[in-house]
Amino acid sequence: MEIGFIGLGNMGAPMALNLVAAGHDVTGYDLQASCPEGVGAAASASEAAAGRDVVITMLPNGAILRAVAAEILPAMREGAVLVDCSTVEVAAAREVASQAAARGIGCLDAPVSGGVGGAAAGTLTFMVGGTEADFATAEPLFDVMGQKAVHCGGAGNGQAAKICNNMILGVTMIATCEAFALADKLGLDRQAMFDVVSTSSGYSWTMNAYCPAPGVGPQSPADHDYQPGFAADLMLKDLRLSQSAADDVDADTPMGQAACALYETFVEQEDGAGRDFSAMLPRFEKRGRG
Numbered sequence: 442m443e444i445g446f447i448g449l450g451n452m453g454a455p456m457a458l459n460l461v462a463a464g465h466d467v468t469g470y471d472l473q474a475s476c477p478e479g480v481g482a483a484a485s486a487s488e489a490a491a492g493r494d495v496v497i498t499m500l501p502n503g504a505i506l507r508a509v510a511a512e513i514l515p516a517m518r519e520g521a522v523l524v525d526c527s528t529v530e531v532a533a534a535r536e537v538a539s540q541a542a543a544r545g546i547g548c549l550d551a552p553v554s555g556g557v558g559g560a561a562a563g564t565l566t567f568m569v570g571g572t573e574a575d576f577a578t579a580e581p582l583f584d585v586m587g588q589k590a591v592h593c594g595g596a597g598n599g600q601a602a603k604i605c606n607n608m609i610l611g612v613t614m615i616a617t618c619e620a621f622a623l624a625d626k627l628g629l630d631r632q633a634m635f636d637v638v639s640t641s642s643g644y645s646w647t648m649n650a651y652c653p654a655p656g657v658g659p660q661s662p663a664d665h666d667y668q669p670g671f672a673a674d675l676m677l678k679d680l681r682l683s684q685s686a687a688d689d690v691d692a693d694t695p696m697g698q699a700a701c702a703l704y705e706t707f708v709e710q711e712d713g714a715g716r717d718f719s720a721m722l723p724r725f726e727k728r729g730r731g
């Protein structure tokens with residue numbers, strides 16, 4: 442396929458390279474980053490988008506997505522499909538989809554999980570909102586860039602799935618970290634704590650697969666001085682998106698709200714910026730109830 446790829450940062454560059462390696466013709470554009478070798482360089486976003494079968498965006502946030510969409514939709518050909526893989530507000534995804542539909546252009550919101558490692562290895566999971574027909578068009582590309590693509594329903598539902606998943610992830614990571622810190626103070630050995638919880642009703646992905654305590658469980662960022670991994674800053678972004686979505690639809694999310702406030706403190710007032718989101722454990726270790 443002829444593909445335009447806009448946003449060639451930490452995630453976008455390796456995703457674009459996997460498409461090139463699979464034989465697709467990829468033309469890229471980024472405001473700052475240079476095009477990786479094998480990706481044709483366009484002089485603007487609209488040049489990267491013009492005449493392509495599919496245009497993929499991988500951008501920092503919804504405001505930038507809206508601005509880029511306003512620029513590229515008039516340049517895209519009718520019948521083409523815009524696939525936004527960024528993590529943005531559900532409302533932004535739905536707005537861009539309706540602007541695309543008004544021009545006869547397909548649109549999917551397709552945020553990912555799997556991080557930079559998954560982008561490089563081509564093992565991302567895509568959570569996709571949009572029509573069946575547009576999903577069918579993009580599915581071969583999801584197969585190249587990822588290991589699984591779930592069609593979650595209409596426009597915005599991919600973003601909805603992403604922020605609900607990450608709200609659970611943020612809350613669960615905090616619960617796992619505070620339980621380890623409590624166990625320490627109760628004199629419980631960390632390996633014993635892991636062995637019990639990972640095979641008992643407290644098990645979770647954060648305990649079993651991404652344990653925040655170094656030296657127990659499988660290798661995780663905790664074993665590498667909490668280098669991300671999944672940065673606390675990105676967790677804060679996703680928790681904020683979950684809370685603004687909850688505001689929009691009047692959903693009661695007390696645990697999500699508490700997790701958002703805690704990551705906000707950690708990233709903006711403490712030493713959480715640039716550290717993995719599991720570095721909540723050393724944070725709790727140092728603290729008491731006061």
Ligand code: NAD
Nearest residue numbers: 448449450451452453471472473474500501527528556557
């Ligand atoms: P990044 O900052 O490395 O890349 C974003 C790129 O977009 C940058 O290179 C930037 O120059 C470019 N850009 C900004 N404005 C632009 C414009 N107007 N036109 C063209 N290019 C523009 O970020 P990333 O880590 O690649 O993340 C991208 C998206 O993926 C974000 O929405 C993020 O939340 C999501 N995400 C990231 C991860 C991760 O682990 N990094 C995991 C899952 C989802």
